[in-house]
Amino acid sequence: MTRSSTPRLFALTFLALCLVLLWDASGLDLPLARLAGTPQGFPWRDRELFVKLMHEGPRLLSWLVVAGLFVAIRWPAGILRRLDIGERVQLAVTVLVSVTAVSLVKNLSTTSCPWDLAEFGGVARHVSHWAWGVADGGPGRCFPAGHASAAFAYVGGWFVFRRRAPGVARNWLIVAGVLGLALGLGQQWRGAHYMSHTLWTAWICWTVGLTIDLVCQAVRQRAAAVPAAASFGR
Numbered sequence: 001m002t003r004s005s006t007p008r009l010f011a012l013t014f015l016a017l018c019l020v021l022l023w024d025a026s027g028l029d030l031p032l033a034r035l036a037g038t039p040q041g042f043p044w045r046d047r048e049l050f051v052k053l054m055h056e057g058p059r060l061l062s063w064l065v066v067a068g069l070f071v072a073i074r075w076p077a078g079i080l081r082r083l084d085i086g087e088r089v090q091l092a093v094t095v096l097v098s099v100t101a102v103s104l105v106k107n108l109s110t111t112s113c114p115w116d117l118a119e120f121g122g123v124a125r126h127v128s129h130w131a132w133g134v135a136d137g138g139p140g141r142c143f144p145a146g147h148a149s150a151a152f153a154y155v156g157g158w159f160v161f162r163r164r165a166p167g168v169a170r171n172w173l174i175v176a177g178v179l180g181l182a183l184g185l186g187q188q189w190r191g192a193h194y195m196s197h198t199l200w201t202a203w204i205c206w207t208v209g210l211t212i213d214l215v216c217q218a219v220r221q222r223a224a225a226v227p228a229a230a231s232f233g234r
Helices: 005-026 029-036 048-074 078-082 085-108 149-161 166-190 195-233
Strands: none
Touching: 005 195, 029 166, 029 195, 048 085, 048 149, 048 166, 085 149, 085 195, 149 166, 149 195, 166 195
């Protein structure tokens, strides 16, 4: 990441934050949930094929890919050969930290899932995830969308590939974004999340990727400066 591109990325990240906040302010989460839910619950919640295709399968596949990224640090294959070992470490760590960050926020959340609402056959009432510390009467731990992070966690790969292979970086970002949105919508149709949960997951994963890239670039620049300073001293 060049110094000139950093302000643009900060601006883009801030713009994305504003758009997510705008969605929160729109109040459209519940109207969208009502498209899939009924007073008796969400008909697609336990459909076996749907659960396997949009929940269990993607989650397992994502963890297998994470494991593959860590193995590829030592034994790279395919497009990962374009990266040096430091960049491969950055990629694997970025994905893992993104998933972990979303999971930590989720476990601290008092927000319950749509399927927990009394409106859809549960016991909870709808409370904004901004109402920190206010219980809604349900089990909570539903914000943001943990399952969508199975794909959104990979958006940080864009920062890693953009210097070596811009085309790969672009395609990587598109695939991660589309799959993350698809998984988020699938969970929304099952009653597991609101749209805002998915959007916040995407923003968190992007921000984690940006932060780790900034740290890695600072470390690389410092490491490169040490030999140069030593040579100058001689």
